[in-house]
Amino acid sequence: MAVSDQKSEKSKKSNVKNWNTLENVFERAMLKGVKKMHRYVPHTEEEIQEMLREIGINSIDDLFLDVPKTIDGYNIPEGKDEFTVKKAVEKLAKMNIEFDPENVFLGAGIYYHYIPSAVKHLASNPNFLTAYTPYQAEVSQGTLQMLFEFQTMMCELTGMQVSNSSMYDGASAFAESLLMAMRINGKKKMLVARTINAEYRTVAKTYTKPSGIEVEEINYDRSGRIDIQELTAKIDGNTSAVAVAYPNFFGIVEDLRALREVIPQDVVFIVVAEPVSLAMLEAPGKFGADIVVGEGQALGVTPNLGGPGIGFFTTLEKHVRKMPGRIIGQTKDVDGKTGYVMILQTREQHIRREKATSNICSNQAYIALINAIYLSLMGPQGLKEVAWRSYNNAHYLAKELENRKFDRLFDGEFFNEFTIKVPVNYRDKWHEMVKDGILGPIPIDRVYKELGPSALVCTTEVNTKESIQRLIEVMSK
Amino acid sequence: MTIFEKSVKNRKGYELPLYELPDTGCNLPEHLMRKEAPALPEVSEVDVVRHYTELAHKNYSVDRGFYPLGSCTMKYNPKVNEDMAALFSNLHPFQPRETIQGAVNLMGHLKELLCEITGTDDMTLQPAAGAHGELTGLLIARAYFEDKGELDKRRKVIVPDSAHGTNPASASMAGFDVVEIKSGSDGCVNLEELKAHLDDTVAVIMLTNPNTLGLFERDILKISQMAHEVGAVLYYDGANLNAIMGRTRPGDMGFDIVHLNLHKTFSTPHGMGGPGSGPIGVKAHLAQFLPTPVLRKSDDKYDLDYNLPKSIGMVRSFYGNFGVMVKAYTYILTMGNSGLKHVSEMAVLNANYLRKKLSSKYKIAYDRICMHEFVVDNEEFVKKTQVKSLDVAKRLLDYGLHAPTVYFPLIVHEAMMIEPTETESKQSLDTFINAMEKIYNEAIENPEIVKSAPHVTPVRRLDDITATKSPIFRFKK
Numbered sequence: 001m002a003v004s005d006q007k008s009e010k011s012k013k014s015n016v017k018n019w020n021t022l023e024n025v026f027e028r029a030m031l032k033g034v035k036k037m038h039r040y041v042p043h044t045e046e047e048i049q050e051m052l053r054e055i056g057i058n059s060i061d062d063l064f065l066d067v068p069k070t071i072d073g074y075n076i077p078e079g080k081d082e083f084t085v086k087k088a089v090e091k092l093a094k095m096n097i098e099f100d101p102e103n104v105f106l107g108a109g110i111y112y113h114y115i116p117s118a119v120k121h122l123a124s125n126p127n128f129l130t131a132y133t134p135y136q137a138e139v140s141q142g143t144l145q146m147l148f149e150f151q152t153m154m155c156e157l158t159g160m161q162v163s164n165s166s167m168y169d170g171a172s173a174f175a176e177s178l179l180m181a182m183r184i185n186g187k188k189k190m191l192v193a194r195t196i197n198a199e200y201r202t203v204a205k206t207y208t209k210p211s212g213i214e215v216e217e218i219n220y221d222r223s224g225r226i227d228i229q230e231l232t233a234k235i236d237g238n239t240s241a242v243a244v245a246y247p248n249f250f251g252i253v254e255d256l257r258a259l260r261e262v263i264p265q266d267v268v269f270i271v272v273a274e275p276v277s278l279a280m281l282e283a284p285g286k287f288g289a290d291i292v293v294g295e296g297q298a299l300g301v302t303p304n305l306g307g308p309g310i311g312f313f314t315t316l317e318k319h320v321r322k323m324p325g326r327i328i329g330q331t332k333d334v335d336g337k338t339g340y341v342m343i344l345q346t347r348e349q350h351i352r353r354e355k356a357t358s359n360i361c362s363n364q365a366y367i368a369l370i371n372a373i374y375l376s377l378m379g380p381q382g383l384k385e386v387a388w389r390s391y392n393n394a395h396y397l398a399k400e401l402e403n404r405k406f407d408r409l410f411d412g413e414f415f416n417e418f419t420i421k422v423p424v425n426y427r428d429k430w431h432e433m434v435k436d437g438i439l440g441p442i443p444i445d446r447v448y449k450e451l452g453p454s455a456l457v458c459t460t461e462v463n464t465k466e467s468i469q470r471l472i473e474v475m476s477k
Numbered sequence: 478m479t480i481f482e483k484s485v486k487n488r489k490g491y492e493l494p495l496y497e498l499p500d501t502g503c504n505l506p507e508h509l510m511r512k513e514a515p516a517l518p519e520v521s522e523v524d525v526v527r528h529y530t531e532l533a534h535k536n537y538s539v540d541r542g543f544y545p546l547g548s549c550t551m552k553y554n555p556k557v558n559e560d561m562a563a564l565f566s567n568l569h570p571f572q573p574r575e576t577i578q579g580a581v582n583l584m585g586h587l588k589e590l591l592c593e594i595t596g597t598d599d600m601t602l603q604p605a606a607g608a609h610g611e612l613t614g615l616l617i618a619r620a621y622f623e624d625k626g627e628l629d630k631r632r633k634v635i636v637p638d639s640a641h642g643t644n645p646a647s648a649s650m651a652g653f654d655v656v657e658i659k660s661g662s663d664g665c666v667n668l669e670e671l672k673a674h675l676d677d678t679v680a681v682i683m684l685t686n687p688n689t690l691g692l693f694e695r696d697i698l699k700i701s702q703m704a705h706e707v708g709a710v711l712y713y714d715g716a717n718l719n720a721i722m723g724r725t726r727p728g729d730m731g732f733d734i735v736h737l738n739l740h741k742t743f744s745t746p747h748g749m750g751g752p753g754s755g756p757i758g759v760k761a762h763l764a765q766f767l768p769t770p771v772l773r774k775s776d777d778k779y780d781l782d783y784n785l786p787k788s789i790g791m792v793r794s795f796y797g798n799f800g801v802m803v804k805a806y807t808y809i810l811t812m813g814n815s816g817l818k819h820v821s822e823m824a825v826l827n828a829n830y831l832r833k834k835l836s837s838k839y840k841i842a843y844d845r846i847c848m849h850e851f852v853v854d855n856e857e858f859v860k861k862t863q864v865k866s867l868d869v870a871k872r873l874l875d876y877g878l879h880a881p882t883v884y885f886p887l888i889v890h891e892a893m894m895i896e897p898t899e900t901e902s903k904q905s906l907d908t909f910i911n912a913m914e915k916i917y918n919e920a921i922e923n924p925e926i927v928k929s930a931p932h933v934t935p936v937r938r939l940d941d942i943t944a945t946k947s948p949i950f951r952f953k954k
Contacts, residue, residue: 070729079813095579126540206790210652306570306795331944349646359646362606366748
């Protein structure tokens with residue numbers, strides 16, 4: 001018997017006898033060398049060989065003969081086990097500072113609200129999380145019915161007739177609303193309030209530039225609302241749309257009724273709405289809005305550093321064929337049983353290609369689920385309570401701050417955010433508040449330079465009496 | 478039953494703490510106050526839990542079984558990724574920069590890894606999905622030609638007739654004219670046809686490689702040379718990157734702009750259609766046009782650079798779908814260099830095993846070694862049996878499997894596009910093969926059972942024609 005044979009014979013035996021030895025327990029090799037097997041990739045060596053035989057080739061390399069081999073692997077580290085990877089990511093997470101939501105007074109488009117435990121638990125269901133776009137309706141009724149219900153909820157909040165099943169975020173939803181306005185009336189002049197979140201306006205400019213759309217910004221007046229005189233003067237025969245935020249970036253509630261009165265009927269009226277406020281404020285649909293869009297993060301979604309959130313997009317039935325995004329409708333199956341399907345798909349890219357209303361394909365369906373669960377739990381009463389508490393906290397805080405010489409910048413009525421004058425060194429103070437565990441009102445004078453030192457204060461229902469008191473003390477120091 | 482029909486007046490699914498602050502009154506004008514409550518459901522927490530659990534039960538998902546949707550890369554979504562994303566969920570995008578260092582460095586490191594994987598020099602992580610990335614990439618190309626003073630003449634974007642629908646839709650949104658070129662008889666780009674369209678009016682050529690037939694474009698180096706000779710930009714649609722990891726990189730093949738789908742190749746869950754994440758990598762000459770902010774490394778640390786005067790602007794608010802990035806980052810750390818190569822090898826092995834086994838009954842369009850997916854051509858099968866690809870797809874649902882993508886790519890009539898991914902075992906592939914063979918026999922012996930499928934799903938075939946003709950957009954009492 002040759003030496004090598006003896007060895008292999010010996011190792012075979014030892015494999016049988018000593019399966020449960022230390023030597024086999026510790027996978028030291030894994031850290032140094034190439035992993036042949038992976039817990040996410042199930043193929044054993046025997047199976048690979050068998051499959052290659054079935055295909056009629058000798059090696060894995062034979063599968064890649066068409067591919068120019070420009071590299072031999074990547075210049076990136078080898079993979080690690082779950083325990084080690086977790087430690088690495090946790091180390092990064094610890095470099096961040098998280099704030100207790102009750103000590104957060106920063107909003108500006110992303111809000112901390114209380115999220116009931118059931119939201120996370122229900123949304124974690126893998127049949128939601130790991131499903132694809134509902135292309136096979138018969139095995140996607142959960143997704144389709146959920147989105148149909150989500151659409152209904154968004155219609156209820158906004159007072160509109162149709163909702164799509166989501167856009168990427170509030171900013172891109174707003175950008176797409178301008179493109180849609182152009183499709184509705186063929187005109188290209190957009191009058192956009194300067195009090196719409198700067199991120200949204202920036203994204204809208206990026207999106208609309210290639211279509212030759214002209215975005216003209218309309219200033220605010222002393223109330224903090226859109227300057228209605230300037231707006232009226234600028235509306236002309238080329239005007240496609242007028243867009244305002246409700247409440248606007250300063251927290252001020254725009255008078256939609258007064259606005260619709262000066263906006264001609266053939267000009268598209270776009271409202272960027274904050275959904276929690278809509279439990280308290282009259283629905284934009286009641287004032288004749290044509291398109292209502294916004295960011296849905298406030299409805300049960302954690303802030304996630306700003307994403308994922310969700311853009312909602314609602315309109316009137318007469319405009320629906322110009323609308324971007326996926327829409328779900330109710331129907332019957334061959335047995336007469338109620339079911340749900342994607343409808344009006346000829347607007348979409350997979351059918352209409354370059355003539356589609358938008359290129360959007362993946363959306364934020366999973367976040368729509370979170371919105372729907374949250375709104376189901378809160379109901380009309382719960383959402384109203386959240387809105388009123390957010391409102392009342394803000395108004396209480398505004399008064400207290402005013403007593404301490406933090407004057408408000410505008411006299412218009414606000415919802416849960418308001419702007420104040422602050423000392424010149426406020427930005428330093430804002431950074432220092434971190435030490436007190438407070439995420440304070442954000443300085444806004446980099447975007448609105450003409451305001452001088454100023455900040456945007458936000459409260460929601462999660463701020464407590466104590467946390468508000470503490471903010472007042474820290475601000476007054 | 479919808480959740481609205483389960484609603485009982487005054488039932489509650491929430492509870493808020495006692496409210497401690499004094500009532501500040503309300504000064505909002507009467508006409509801006511909401512009159513009617515939004516008709517959100519009034520249900521208990523138990524009702525909500527049962528409703529959404531029941532809906533989830535009606536869904537198929539990757540966690541339930543095989544999901545061979547071509548071009549969608551429905552691989553397993555590792556659980557640890559979800560836990561890691563949750564560590565970052567409480568961050569506000571406007572927190573002081575020094576308090577989000579972990580998040581910024583995670584994005585920075587992710588960008589570095591993805592630049593290495595794609596062979597590009599710089600990258601934005603901002604786009605929220607693949608199509609969003611396409612739009613971003615095309616806007617970058619647009620800005621590049623505008624900067625060179627060539628935008629007026631470079632009006633065309635060339636896409637093959639086998640391209641994803643998002644390609645022409647994105648090109649059109651970016652203000653270009655779409656030129657579709659016919660594929661050659663081998664299913665790849667026809668060089669003569671391409672040459673006929675190539676001149677200095679072409680801005681961009683968009684390709685996915687491997688293409689949607691699952692074939693690697695063997696002439697890619699020649700195509701890239703031809704594109705660059707006329708000064709055009711070569712764009713890589715990253716939907717099919719799962720085929721080539723560790724062997725070649727889009728940048729090495731000559732692509733100038735590359736998009737990735739983190740929700741495909743890098744295992745983040747599809748969540749019923751989103752959120753995704755569609756980073757865009759670019760070669761150095763295009764870096765100055767990236768959306769802001771760009772992640773920059775200095776002394777082993779990353780920071781955000783907003784100072785890009787020639788930037789296209791922002792395409793989404795804040796940083797993009799950051800939560801999705803954490804999941805993809807965790808995945809890359811887990812798989813590492815050889816792991817990612819192994820992923821592509823096994824994905825391609827699985828596809829070829831399926832192709833070979835299915836070819837005994839079904840005709841394969843372009844039957845040669847394929848990459849990570851392939852296309853079945855059922856045109857003759859339909860003539861013989863009157864059973865369509867759609868029927869086969871629906872019948873698969875009865876067998877407890879998800880259907881492949883059908884009727885795409887458009888250049889194969891009666892197409893079934895099959896992508897197994899690497900996370901499926903041989904046993905799971907054999908189950909699918911077995912079902913496909915049974916359905917083939919049924920189509921011959923008892924076609925009615927296939928044509929009227931599915932039979933055992935939560936609903937049967939749905940009337941989507943009426944659903945679009947007389948649409949029901951929302952629940953109404």
